Amino acid sequence: MIETLLEAILEQIDQPKKDLEHNLRALLNEAVSRMDLVSQEEIQRQKNALFIANQRLAILDEKIKQLENSLQSQK
Known part of the structure; x- marks a missing residue:
């Protein structure tokens, strides 16, 4: 009986x-879905894109300096 x-x-x-566990999971899922989260893969893609853009910018900056130098030498 006992x-x-x-x-x-x-x-x-x-x-x-x-019930409490179910409700907490639902609340957490809702909170996470509201956050602006990105995957590690997306971060890596953005880093790669930024690296490439910085390389191109450095090349363009060097070309500008060369053009400025050639204009200075023509004067």
Whole structure:
């Protein structure tokens, strides 16, 4: 009889725990879906794109300096 009572009490305790866990998971999923998160792969793609853009910018900057030097030498 005590075992039956104990099992009934444990079942009553277990259900609110499951409900609470379910509700917390739903809240966390909703909060995460609202965040502006990006994957590690997207970050790496952006880093690569930025690296390439910086290389191109350095090349263009060097060409501008060469053109400025050639204009200075023509004067």
